[in-house]
Amino acid sequence: MTYKKARLKFFVEEIIMFPFVFLGKIAGIIFPLKTTHDLFFFFPNADIGGAPRVNIDITNCVRDKKPLIIFSKKPKNNQFKDEFNIEGVRIIDLHKYIDNKFFHFVNFFFRGVIASWVNRREKPVLLGGECMFFYKVIPHVKKQAKCVELSHLPTWLNYNLGHIKHIDLRIFSTLKLKQEVIEQYKKNNIDKQYFNRLLFIDNAIDIPEPSTVNNQKLEIVFIGRGSPQKRVYLITAIAKKMFEAGDAVHFSFVGDVENVINIQDYPFCTFYGNIKDQEKMESIYAQSDVLILTSAFEGLPVVVMKMMAHGKVVLSTAVNGIPDYIEHMKNGLLVYETDEEKIVEKNIQLLRELIRQPELKNELGKNNREVAIEMFSRKVFCRFYRNILVGVE
Secondary structure (H helix, E strand, O other), X not given: OOHHHHHHHHHHHHHHHHHHHHHHHHHHHHOOOOOOOOEEEEEOOOOOOHHHHHHHHHHHHOHHHOOEXXXXXXXXOOOOHHHHOOOOOEEEEOHHHHOOHHHHHHHHXXXXXXXXXXXXXXXXXXXXXXXXXXXXHHHHOOOOOEEEEEEOOHHHHHHHHXXXXXXXXXXXXXXXXXXXXXXXXXXXXXXXXXXXXXXXXXXXXXXXXXXXXXXXXXXXXXXXXXXXXXXXXXXXXXXXXXXXXXXXXXXXXEOOHHHOOOHHHOOOOEEEXXXXXXXXXXXXXXXXXXXXXXXXXXXXXXXXHHHHHOOOEEEEEOOOOHHHOOOEOOOEEEEOOOOHHHHHHHHHHHHHHHHHOHHHHHHHHHHHHHHHHHHXXXXXXXXXXXXXXXXXX
């Protein structure tokens, strides 16, 4: 979709929804918020995942400013719910009202309600963490409001394009994604002023103490959602072939992979399911040798950062933001093949190389940890977001 077509589409939508939004604004005046907030965070839900983890980190960085979080999408597992319960932070979950296509006019109504609450504040700041409802609200807030978008993946770039005049800053967690948007702007002849609104910041993690393990078999772990983009079936194909060949490897899976594969077919693997206990997750990171990803596309998953910080090898398809951080045979291993059969064979080849050369595994892990320490400081992350959201203090 071009910029002009996107703007026309949203203009027509705004005309159609105007009566409902107007009623919502009136309701927002009659029923004002009973708490005071200058920061309004729009997040989909509290499902487990890398993007929600970043949303939690940002919220913790500004917890003293008492932000209001608005959830808008029906959760699948809500496993990060407790971590969003941060002292001083208020949460309003609207998904029961606005995440229903059969009653979409209710969604229009709440856009007006939220906009009314925002507009009562002198200098409100809105942050959208890959949340569709954020884009629905920002056309209705006053010009003095500061609207900040956070993106990890290119999934919505064609949709976001129509909203750029409403967004004051667009933050990207990978350099590759920022560059994609720059190219998109050039292609659509976007005014130069909007290029200055594009920013990049790495996500943040805690750097653990260094540790070493001496596993009898190469411990390979997948950590992630059971979504199509992850192509978990390729990893199970790798595991099966290596098991049948008698290779000294063991595969583990963390996440709801039962959504995309029949785990009963792989009794030689370990399936943990979703894990809420962070201590257990840290133990899995520490006891593993290799993180394996065969994704069709990725941002920079937090799990990659975690494994880097633990000094482990990352073996991944060379997609999206991954090569910005993992350099083949320097601090990790990359698979450039795109044919799925070749992806399987290349992964097997590289894993066997690690088995044959333990010193290569150790060297890649050591270099990976050094990169993580340099790039993923929580102090730098919080300083960046506090500057953006509340100003320099």
